[in-house]
Amino acid sequence: MELAPFCAEADAAAAWHQRRFFRIHLLQLVLVVAAAVVAAVPIPGTTQLVLGVLAAVFFGVSLVLRVVMAQWNDESGWYAARRAAESAKSLCYRYAFGATDFERSRAEEEVEKRFIEEFGTLGADVLLVDEAPRGDDYSEVTEEMRRARALEFESLRRRYFGERIEDQERWFSSRAVHHLRRSRRWITFMLIAEVAGLALAVLKATGQVPIDLGGFVGVMSALAAAFLAWTQLRQHSTLAASYRAQAVALRAYGRRLALLSEEEWPGFVAAVEGSLTAEHSRWQSLLGFGR
Template sequence: MAVTVGFEDFPALYRSADGNSIKGQRRHLLVTRFRLGALVTAAAFGVVALRAGGTDVAAVVASVAFGAALVSDVYMLRERPDRQWYAGRAVAESTKTLTWRYMVGGSPLGITDLDEEQAADLLLARFTEIESDVEPILLIPDHGSPEQVTEGMRRVRALPLEQRRELYLRSRIRNQQEWYGTKARWNERRATQWSVLLAVLELLGLTAGVLKAGGLIDIDLPGLVAALAAAGVAWVQTKQHQNLATAYAMAHHELATIGARIRHARTEEEWAGFVAGSEDAISREHTLWRASHS
């Protein structure tokens, strides 16, 4: 029966950082959507005349929308969910690559270089270095095991080289490669869709501008379309679809090449170097991701 590694087999540090990063991402994107929606709403009600009795309802709604956008800005500045997202992801990925090196015997945690306890001590020392670089609030623990070196990790490390190699190929390289491929295709589709949508908005803005210049419309429709286009551009910059599609595609193909060479590592020493190179390739993609979001 094939050996498997589940989420609960990873260190508490990884699970905590991963969970907090996901929470930060969700909050950041949710508040960004809310803010952009509020600004578009303010622009929409700013170009119409809507009165009830002696009250300019449109102006009231626009003011409320601007106030909502301001509140979201204050929240972003105070809570910094983007920092929770990025820093949490950095900790999670750094912890994950060290965990895989420990489990399968990758350098500097090779099987022939260190015995189990020496490797565990070095792993924990590296975890401590990672923890010291982030705020404790980003590492709120989950409800799983508090262990940093789990029984599942030790069990994998004790396996023969052939089984560790098969597990690493299936659960690390192929799994990561599939994830990159799926995300590359998804982001490419989104990039195309947003490009088309923004082009349509620009065409509408041009048409509205011509109509207003010709005196055929009285409302500031070009201003509204401009607000919609600006919100779209801001969202595209937040999501970075095209940059991510390119980075994920490159990582996908690089891992395909790495996977094809896995059988060349026949000894523990060769295997330790192979795993180190593979993990470095995965880490490079994450470095590019962080740079695109900084």
Template sequence: MSSTVPGLREDDLPVVFRSSDTASLTGQRNYVRGTKFRLVLAVGAALCGALDQRAAMVGLVVVFVLTLCVEVWLLSERPEQSWYDGRALAESTKTLAWRFAVGGAPFPHDLSESDADRRFHERLRDLLREAPVSGLAPVGSIAVTDAMNSLRSHSFTDRKQAYLRYRIEDQQQWYSTKAAANVANARRWRLVLIGIEGLGLAAAVLRLLDLFTFDLAGILAAVLGAGSAWLAVRQYETLGRAYTFAATELSVIHGRLSHADEAAWAEEVADAEDAISREHTMWRASRGVG
């Protein structure tokens, strides 16, 4: 469905969204880098341990020191908390902004401008108060933006088209793309791990027959463990299923919203935003975040 009314871009959302989104992306990037480095060091330790040389033993000591440093850094900085908490605040801010802009509950279009603004400020202030102070310190204004007010001022038809196009269809596309990517990555990593297992088996048999003296099987076991740990961190299979389900659910919601009249619009938008928030809640729960 095409719409001549622009939707809400990220720059159109309250500054709180951008600060928490930046904190989340930075935390994610640091956590992934730290995890990669730790797993590479684990493989390096196995390689040094397999070499019966003084230089290899020195290298093993260095690897363990570096591993300890990475572990201490991850424990002290806790970048995963900034990732999870920042994403939670960013997505909660975005859903409030869309509800306000298109007249969704708890900001129905028949609510006066002053009451709608006050209610938005109260809801966003509550989110900021609930943000974990240990992992996130968002900054910025909680004011309603001009773009949000502009979209809210349009007719029901315009708001409906803009919401379907720039919120629901955009989320559908995002989930569908991410689902396909995660499924493909899960299959690719499974094939890689199977290949490593095969090589490890061959190396073990060769050493058992005294045809091979180097402990290649031990190194491949470490590589396999690192690969499995990385697969667990990325959760490709879990995310693939979750994103597929979310995209399917949004298809149903899109059809329902397309036929919604103005009287039911506020609650239909609230239901749609609850569905989007539910996927994010499941994502946080899968990573052990309450």
């Protein structure tokens, strides 16, 4: 269903901030590890002065990136845009499918006025980077949303199941699997680095190899720390559990769908949308961003 144009605009803003936020963080971690490598591991044909200057440059650029991140504040921009996008989508579905306060039995003028009032200044803290094409005004009510409201109850119920409950259940399920796999991958990388560091440290302590392994031990430590920092930043395991729980909740709503009467319908849609909104609030809390 075609939702309010603002939904696509806020989605684009969230994706833009998110990409820049993670790319800069990743680059910063790479620079820190690179600095550890050039400072700890001797490179044939390169003087200590050159290695020291390279390490200083890498650390310096990493520090500059940290200052840049603080100035751009992409994390807050990402969360604000995602919050606005999800709130707008939920409001559109509440309007289109007749949730509580948007019942289909009410006069269309009254319902549309309430929709506009609730939309209000939604996204006032969002920087739009890609504005959607519009008609002659800034109306957020689309013709598809109006047509959905006019459907017969059975058709409305089937459409809400397919476009909202099933769609979101599959999305949360797939994201849970994605984050679980990523969590296991980065933990494996971290364990490999730690085991390699342990092995190198034992070899250094026993003197069983003719070269100095101290620098390599430091590199493994830096890699393990970088993998841990990235894992904590992405919160893969925590998000996997949260998304799995939300998918289960949506399946429970889907099982109840066939038992609903038309009188119960507004409350049901409101409950589903409330569940999705609450999940988004939990997502922001998990990532350490208070509302």
